[in-house]
Amino acid sequence: MSTSADDLRAIALAEFATAGYAATSLHRIAELAGLSKSSVLYHYSSKETLLEAAVAPAIDRMTAILDELASGPFTPARRSAFLDEFVDFILQYRREVNLFINQGPSLVDVPVIDRANEVVYRLAEHFAATTGSIEEKMRFGIALGGAAYTLCSQDEFGFALPIDETRAALVTILTELLAPIAVAGLVNQE
Amino acid sequence: MSTSADDLRAIALAEFATAGYAATSLHRIAELAGLSKSSVLYHYSSKETLLEAAVAPAIDRMTAILDELASGPFTPARRSAFLDEFVDFILQYRREVNLFINQGPSLVDVPVIDRANEVVYRLAEHFAATTGSIEEKMRFGIALGGAAYTLCSQDEFGFALPIDETRAALVTILTELLAPIAVAGLVNQE
């Protein structure tokens, strides 16, 4: 609600994504926000709560996209629309996605990360279903992990690429990567 | 030299790659090796030394591949041979590569990681040169980050895919992803 709480959320998200959850101390977050550590713990009762607040919107958004996707047949038109939505999602929530991809496995005991891992699993399930070959699984993994890596390393290297050009390139590359999977999911051809 | 030192190196590498360098304590490594924390510090004088021992072979190998690549013109035959070598490298050193990709930016103060980041930069330079478009940069990033993600999440999910099939799929996908860049690097066509 207050600006301090929102500031803390944004700062924590950026630090968690770039430096890592374990490597980011509450003192560091407080320092960046111009507050004391106690104030951080006033707005968020624990470090874990802060992580949850930081990543929950991204999980909710991705869940909504998946629900919408599961509500009807996977026609080519829907496939294309989904890819656009997915790219927008990755662009808007690149820090959160990077956090899930890079630190998800090492934060399994945190409930909100489990929710995120479930969403990733649902997404993988939709693309590769149960009959996915090894190459299909790898195409999906490379697309997801690769997109997350490239987008967040932009932050880390300090410069920001023009967003519309980035989006167009991402749609091109992901469409190319996932095309065989999407076709197989639609007509299940060998 | 001794088996303890090698065991520690292997255990530390696996833990650093999956749980993260900051999140892995010397006590944890010692526990997995069946030793005391003091014994770990007997074989490696610090946690940073242990990290260096764990990742140095991968950096040396990648440096050698890049030196060889820079020693002559980038003919199609060399391009194909390089891709094979590169895929073998990623497969053999998947834990190290995953560590560089995921934690490189957050470990900039560690000298050996700086060496790794330099190697990644040399690699990127070779592919995208100075004229690389945004899409070319992203193709390279997705290939590298995506391959590292898919290979290491295999470890994390507990099962290992057949290696020859994995290698074949990886060559196919990376060739497809990097083809436009390699061609541009050779003849610099628009």
Next chain:
DNA sequence: ACAGTTTCTGACCGATCGGTCAGGTTACCC
């Protein structure tokens, strides 16, 4: 001006971190 609520802070706590050190244990060599 007053009371009440929100926001913020420093002092403090137990736990764990990486690292040091003195000394015990094992293995090898003559």
Next chain:
DNA sequence: GGGTAACCTGACCGATCGGTCAGAAACTGT
């Protein structure tokens, strides 16, 4: 068997971690 070097350990250190708590400071409505 004695010496010696390699290996291993528990006790300990200062620093930092996440988190608690009592209370100061600032803002609110009346």
